[in-house]
Amino acid sequence: MPELIEVEDPEDPRLRDYVRLRDVELRKSLEGGRGLFIAEGEKVIRRAVATGYPVRSVLTTPRWLPGLADVLGGARVYLVSDEVMAGIAGFAVHRGALASMGRVELPTVKALLTAERAGGARDVAEGSGHGAFAGTPRRVLVLEDLVDHGNVGAIFRCAAALGVEAVILSPRCADPLYRRSVKVSMGAVFAVPYARMTNWHAGLDELRELGFRTLALTPDQTATPIDEAVMGPRVALLLGSEGDGLSSRWLREADEAVRIPMSPQAMSLGVDSLNVVAAAAIACHGLMRGAPAGG
Amino acid sequence: MPELIEVEDPEDPRLRDYVRLRDVELRKSLEGGRGLFIAEGEKVIRRAVATGYPVRSVLTTPRWLPGLADVLGGARVYLVSDEVMAGIAGFAVHRGALASMGRVELPTVKALLTAERAGGARDVAEGSGHGAFAGTPRRVLVLEDLVDHGNVGAIFRCAAALGVEAVILSPRCADPLYRRSVKVSMGAVFAVPYARMTNWHAGLDELRELGFRTLALTPDQTATPIDEAVMGPRVALLLGSEGDGLSSRWLREADEAVRIPMSPQAMSLGVDSLNVVAAAAIACHGLMRGAPAGG
Structure with a gap:
């Protein structure tokens, strides 16, 4: 079962993987250095999980949760309102969910x-x-x-x-x-x-x-x-x-x-x-x- | 010879073809309805002129004018500072010049x-x-x-x-x-x-x-x-x-x-x-x- 966590404060530090989406330059170093990437929307999240990438956390709204619940295992899910979602991501999120995924080591x-x-x-x-x-x-x-x-x-x-x-x-x-x-x-x-x-x-x-x-x-x-x-x-x-x-x-x-x-x-x-x-x-x-x- | 007009006020109404670049929706109706389009950079402006599109006006900075002067005929050229250029266009203009071109009737x-x-x-x-x-x-x-x-x-x-x-x-x-x-x-x-x-x-x-x-x-x-x-x-x-x-x-x-x-x-x-x-x-x-x- 996913661990559901309601978050009302867009400044909550637990959302930092997503908040920094707005800053392209920072994002590059984050994605490289800390070893994460963002998957957007149910279909892409499913495929990333199926390929073997671990889910760090998911950011979504109550409306989109049911379609994703089965694929998330025990991942943390931050549930926010539509307003907070749009504010955090810095753009309208039409696909309803963002997942912060861990990278895996590439083959040689x-x-x-x-x-x-x-x-x-x-x-x-x-x-x-x-x-x-x-x-x-x-x-x-x-x-x-x-x-x-x-x-x-x-x-x-x-x-x-x-x-x-x-x-x-x-x-x-x-x-x-x-x-x-x-x-x-x-x-x-x-x-x-x-x-x-x-x-x-x-x-x-x-x-x-x-x-x-x-x-x-x-x-x-x-x-x-x-x-x-x-x-x-x-x-x-x-x-x-x-x-x-x-x-x-x-x-x-x-x-x-x-x-x-x-x-x-x-x-x-x-x-x-x-x-x-x-x-x-x-x-x-x-x-x-x-x-x-x-x- | 182009008609050179120095403009210092970014709100000058003569620059309206360019100022509205910032507003994508307005831009669409402008480009469709009023029959203009914007060509960016010397190379593209040259090709647009060679294809037969009339130049309504050009917006550029003193640095970029010499490379363009021969192609502009008697067009009005609004000369602005780098700061005004960046401010008006709403983005950094790397190619140094924008031309407002008139559309021509398409063939059937x-x-x-x-x-x-x-x-x-x-x-x-x-x-x-x-x-x-x-x-x-x-x-x-x-x-x-x-x-x-x-x-x-x-x-x-x-x-x-x-x-x-x-x-x-x-x-x-x-x-x-x-x-x-x-x-x-x-x-x-x-x-x-x-x-x-x-x-x-x-x-x-x-x-x-x-x-x-x-x-x-x-x-x-x-x-x-x-x-x-x-x-x-x-x-x-x-x-x-x-x-x-x-x-x-x-x-x-x-x-x-x-x-x-x-x-x-x-x-x-x-x-x-x-x-x-x-x-x-x-x-x-x-x-x-x-x-x-x-x-």
Whole structure:
């Protein structure tokens, strides 16, 4: 049974995980340093719990409690009025509940890419009984230094929809568990396993040692069209940051530079690239087309 | 020569086009009703002017004026201090200049889709001397009731990059000239010509009469994979709104329902669709692959 605690004072220190939502900068350090993140709404909270993240506490109103009670275990639930809820969160909360979730330790890149998925904890938690993603990952994305949380979330959604089996983040890439990432991903950040590199310099070497062919996505129209790239059994597609694209180091070290073919007229229209989510979507679609039928 | 007017009082009524930037709701009615839109930054202002939109006035600071002077003709330029600029716009203006632009009358759908493009005013203005998009449009997008201005902008960017020659908006679709649309499109809203349907009910009939095969994009995984769809010489791809997708009427009336193939595992991961920008990107890529080589 959840532990229900009625709170009337929006300044109550027990609500500090939520009150600080208003301060974006503070929020970043909190989410990083203290190891929490915020899940919003029943559906996302359920998925976060199912993925194995522990609930620190929940903030909701009496109206929304019944729909959540079964998933909360013994978590503390702070019950507030609609007015206090809106005041605390600093915005209108349409989804009725916020949960402060504890982070769990991420796997290493090696552990992520050598883990057998079928029958693993995540598959069981997600109710996937038909051996989805049997074997170790064969199609992965590597995100280098993306700064926009919405973009990271949208790319996770593409990954989940289009059969990418794992995501690897560069050391400085934006956080998939930041509130906006979670929201834009529609919960896909809980569906696609991910790891964060600890060493950017040696990052591609490690992928290669693990058997991955690395494809660097670039707007450079002299690169290989992605639908013609050599795929092989294990492919890691590298996506660069919003402004500058991939670093020159990764572009140089990758096994092959690949591009999304643009219209011959695009340059004369003043458009020389796609945004990173559009590029990721087309690239994931291309990876799926090139995926081997068997493990 | 631009007419330079120094303004010190942020409440000066001559600045009202800019002051009201702060009020999103008012802004919507202003942009619709009074027929103006705001272009931000030198590059975007240049492209808007090149496309033929008249400059009502410009708001900038002395530092940014020299880079713009040549493009402004005889427009009124309100020169303010950095402090007044930041105060008026209600946000930090990193790009140094805002222009209040007059709208021009949009073409009808029929005029848009029967216009010969090569050598037209837009091609000349954009400096495209190599007959880009010769003939009438053969690949077009139709956006039904999208509500998010950022999504509309991102889809225009995809269209420009991937060879879509025109965009048609449903009567209720969000405005491509809204500030966020322009920004996210990187100016592509000035590069891809568009029209707005006046009659949603008869919209697809009109496209058909103009020789277009209509393809309705749906997440329904029983539809035809887009790469296998029958394209033909003229194709209009229909994209639905963020929440609900295409209306049942348009889905029913379209010549063929098409889908983006999703991973067999996506449903078990709780992901049953792509966001509309990702879907549009893959679909535009598919249209380009299926485009006929000649006019």
